[in-house]
Amino acid sequence: MNNSSFLSGHLMEHDNSSLAELLPEFFHQWPKNLEWAREKDKKTNIDASQLTEFFSLLSEPLKVVQHRSLSFDPWEVAGLGRKEVRNTAVLAWLLDPEGTHGFGRLPLQAFLQAIRHSRNDIPEDYLHYCRVRVETNPTGDNTNRVDVEINADNFFLLIEVKIDAYEQPEQVARYCSDAKLRAISRPWAVIFLTPRGGKPLTCGLDFKPEDVPCISWRHLATALVSSLQAHYKEFISANENSPSRQMAAHAAFCFLNRVRTF
Known part of the structure; x- marks a missing residue:
């Protein structure tokens, strides 16, 4: 799997993981044998098709990240904290x-x-x-x-x-x-x-x-997220657009994301 596929695939697979969490692993897997030209007259060959594919694959995951950054966390408002x-x-x-x-x-x-x-x-x-x-x-x-x-x-x-x-x-x-x-x-x-x-x-x-x-x-959070995400994706793909159910699921995922940092 190339690096663009790795980043975009993992972002889509782990909807509740942030871009900041995935980037370190992405750059860790980035080829370490790239030698950038230091001479002014030396050119670097860039594969335009691969670069285009890279940005096109990032499009949807970045939309997910952008959407999540604007998401409402009910537990933050409720002052759940570490209580x-x-x-x-x-x-x-x-x-x-x-x-x-x-x-x-x-x-x-x-x-x-x-x-x-x-x-x-x-x-x-x-x-x-x-x-x-x-x-x-x-x-x-x-x-x-x-x-x-x-x-x-x-x-x-x-x-x-x-x-x-x-x-x-x-x-x-x-x-x-x-x-x-x-x-x-x-x-x-x-x-x-x-x-x-x-x-x-x-x-x-x-x-x-x-x-x-x-x-x-x-x-615990990892085990529950793994199980619930698969069910939630089936629910979304079935076009069961119940606002109350989506809000409840969002609250559950927000809670699991918070407690995994304890």
Whole structure:
């Protein structure tokens, strides 16, 4: 693939990636053996057809970049920032199959797939019902307030969200005990979602590392974007021009672009 095709192809493929993110890789792949003439009387041969093709291929991706630079980010206006409570609420909205984002089960399925590298006994989808709630007390104990609870008919998950805050004493171990109790015979896990995907310090000795799958915000965002983009492109190509659905999808992609930088 030539360099013009690389840049334009990647811009079109990754609608939510900025030109600034792709240019470094583009120039890294640019031929390093080009020797520019330093002598005044030496001419440089330029292939006009290739140059024309290069600029023509850039046309559409640059339109996308220009459009995105003017796009409205609802989360910036809402002051989402790095606030854990607010980001947790939006994450729960996106993972909820009944959420108004319009993607149905896809976000939850992508999330489940992302954690299966450490917990392959967790199903890739629920069967009949699934409830996603924020700030819950799984066992009724007010001292154990969990960020996100995913209660499905065939699995039970708790998500502990971290951005800037530290762990509380025995926090993850307590959540594991709650999850195991609530799950009964279902597969369960406590997902530790952090900026770098590091392991918790408060898991204790009674639970195995696989009981607490660790994932970074960036990994989560990448997994969800990959799944949702394909669906969104099909939706657009089918000429389903629903303004409300497009706005909801735009909000979802804006959120994922923000959290991937945590």
